[in-house]
Amino acid sequence: MSASSSNRNFIGRQGSPTGRTLLMSPAMVAAAAITGAVADVREIFDEHDSRLQEAADLRRGIPLPGNDIDTDRIIPAALPEGSDLPDHGRARLRGREEAEPRASVQLSGVQGASVLVVGQNFGCGSRASTRRKALMRWGIAAIVGGSYGEISSATA
């Protein structure tokens, strides 16, 4: 019986014609290795240990309320397409003075967050690649939301 972080669990794989394979994350494989059996890696770390969050693949999310957040609000509009981002790498959402003025939202203040939770039609507008770079610079690894602007979903 093997504990494996691969994606190969065919009958007879992993080194033995009668071999059986249990697929799991690398952290879980290491936990199984030192235990000798399938184990819960979360029990190996003290609950206050910061590594527990990573071992359990927990991510902190930032809610970003509102729909139709376009790319000009996500990146400083002053930056032309393709230019490098400021050193602080922070994406700021600016309110726009329109019929519906929206308060600007700062993404700072949520330490260690890597998942952005958004509403409908997120990332609409133009300059999607700069939007992506801005969010990645900030440390966003994933976006979860209701729907995405077409230009953003194509260049995700």
Add this chain to the structure above:
Amino acid sequence: MQRDRAHGDVGINPGMSVGVSQRIPAVESAAEPIGPRSARRSPHMSFQAGQPIKGAKIDVAFVGSCTNGRLSDLRIAAEVAKKGKVAKGVRALIVPGSQQVEKAAEAEGLHEIFKAAGFEWRKAGCSMCLA
């Protein structure tokens, strides 16, 4: 060797997994529909319906593959490796996902952590995925 073409039906997507604190589902009550061919897989795995998955003994542990052999994967596995030693009777392999990852991991000293805990530190390659 006779190939079992039925192997695609079970354990091929996350919907067919169980959490570590859960139990093996019966074929009839599994969350995803499982075809009759897959019922053959259950005897192969030798698990009983209702059996907890936690505590299932293993003989081999493999951290790696191009799928999950990233530097970040090796780092977290090393954090776990610091917590104990490979259990008696278990052969544990760590295979970096690429030569680049292998070099980066060694630069950080991850290989020494693994070796100290009794894991084998191997060269990047297909390893168990092809064995």
